Amino acid sequence: MADLFSTSDPAPEPGRAPAGPLADRLRPAALNAVVGQGHLLGPEGSLTAMLSGALPSLILWGPPGVGKTTIARLLADHVGLHFVQISAIFTGVADLRKVFETARNRRANGRGTLLFVDEIHRFNKAQQDGFLPHMEDGTITLVGATTENPSFELNAALMSRAQVLVLHRLTLKDMELLTQRAERELGAKLPLDGPAREALQEMADGDGRALLNLVEQVAAWGAKGLIDVETLSKRLQKRAAQYDKSGDAHYNLISALHKSVRGSDPDAALYWLARMLKGGEDPRYLARRITRMAVEDIGLADPQAQGLCLQAWETYERLGSPEGELALANVVVYLALAPKSNAAYAAFKAAMKGAAQAGSEQPPKHILNAPTQLMKDQGYAAGYAYDHDQADGFSGQNYFPDGMKRPVYYVPVERGFERELGRRLDWFVEQRAKRAKG
Structure with missing residues (x-):
């Protein structure tokens, strides 16, 4: 079971050289040292306020590499609970029973358990329900971590017994602070000029763990002079943008595209279209949603808009990717600049309501x-x-x-x-x- 359940690591012996990846060596030792989550852990932060009383069960929702696991470990230390970590990817029902039984025995001996569940959204409804009695009787304080919207992925019973805290993607300012901490740990400045330093931080795409891994790679090169952006880009690959075609990012980005078109901003509309295509979105899905934009937000203010959408859709079907994607880009620009009206859309909704009432x-x-x-x-x-x-x-x-x-x-x-x-x-x-x- 050692590969499934891990407890807090003991403090390193004085005088011993640090071992392990840079990201582990730089893991904060106190909550106020966590970077980028001041809205939770600052003096007026919501989590700071919670710590004045009994710690409730929590769901930490945020992108990868922003401190969810670190915060859970530090919370356990702060409130004196035994820390146990499991992953929903590798843990089955039998494993959970053992975790709960061990926590029950630990509680009988006078110590509580903070159970940290990584990727908690990967548990099915029955498995999620299995946590409820142990949360209610105080056997465990649950801290779940998820990159997906809890509203969609977690059942209502679990959500009603836990508070959701949203963690933010790290900014470039946060990334610079992490870079400086890494340099102090390594005992040397990174051999990068100013633009290359910023490019390195942008490559991590808001993920602190990814940044520290990149920093460790650059430091290992042992470069004598300063490295510029061009050289850095040849040696390192930019981290792939976060995009899950079936997850929260999917709905967030299509919403951004739709609202950019509605707001008559062709540049923003093209940006979100490109983001989705780069993320691997199916262009046919985009063609369908773009046609919906014409029907809903342009309507009869420009009757030919819908026809142009269908033509762009057909063009994509004939040309495929990447050539056909240009047809979608063309029509997105057209829709963004077209006169807008939802009058027919609003009229149809009102008529549907009237028909339901008329019997x-x-x-x-x-x-x-x-x-x-x-x-x-x-x-x-x-x-x-x-x-x-x-x-x-x-x-x-x-x-x-x-x-x-x-x-x-x-x-x-x-x-x-x-x-x-x-x-x-x-x-x-x-x-x-x-x-x-x-």
């Missing part, structure tokens, strides 16, 4: 067909005015159920082609009113 109201009889004599005798089609027979092509008859107050769903905006539709609608409203008086 089974029947159409007025004058607009019903009467293919049989019985139906004619019942008044079907009686009094129907054929619009093409009218001088102006408009009869002004009522098409809503008899007795139903006429609603207004569609209110066009004064933008793009919808401005013209608004003028037509105004004319019909005026003619309908005249015919009602006549």
Whole structure:
């Protein structure tokens, strides 16, 4: 079981040379030394406030390399709990039973357990439910770590018994502080000029552990002079951007793309499109969502926008990647600069709500067909005015159920082609009113 469960490491003996990776050697020894999470661990931080009382169970939600494991270890030390770490990837139900039994015995001997569960979102619902009785009776204080949105990945029962704390991606300022700590530990400055130093920190993409690994590689080169950006880029690979096509980043980035188009910002829209494509997103998914943007946010203000989306989609299907992706980029720029209107979208939602409330109201009889004599005798089609027979092509008859107050769903905006539709609608409203008086 030693490969599944680890407890706090003993302090190194005085005088012994530090061993292990740089990231482990620089692991903070106190909560206030954790970099980049001041909103949690600063003097006014939410976690700092919690430590004035009994520590509740927690879910630490944040990207990789921002201190989730470190914070859990330090919390255990701070409140005097025995630290036990497991990973949801390698732990089964039988392993969990042993952990809970050991924690129960430890509690009987007067010491509590802080159980840190890495990748807790990988446990299924039944496994997550297994924690509940042990949290409730005080056998364990659970600290779960996840890179995925807990709202989607953790069940409601577990969420109701734990507080969610959000950890932030490290900034370049945080990365510089980590770099300086690493240099003190190594006893030497990194052989990088200013731009290369910043490029190294950007390569880590907000992941402190990744940064320290990169720092360790650069230090091992033993370079005599300063290394520039070009040389650094040849020797090191930039860390792949975080993107999970089925996870939280997927929804965050498509939301950013959609809102950039809605906000008429073609540069931002292209940036988020490129981010998703670089992350390996299926261009067909993007083509579908881009078409939805045209239908929802441009609508009748530019009726050809939807057609251009479908053409771009078809172009991608014919050309494939990467050539066809340019068609998607073209239409994203077009949509961002097109006049915007959600009038038809809002009207459709209102009509759907009205239809749900109306129940089974029947159409007025004058607009019903009467293919049989019985139906004619019942008044079907009686009094129907054929619009093409009218001088102006408009009869002004009522098409809503008899007795139903006429609603207004569609209110066009004064933008793009919808401005013209608004003028037509105004004319019909005026003619309908005249015919009602006549």
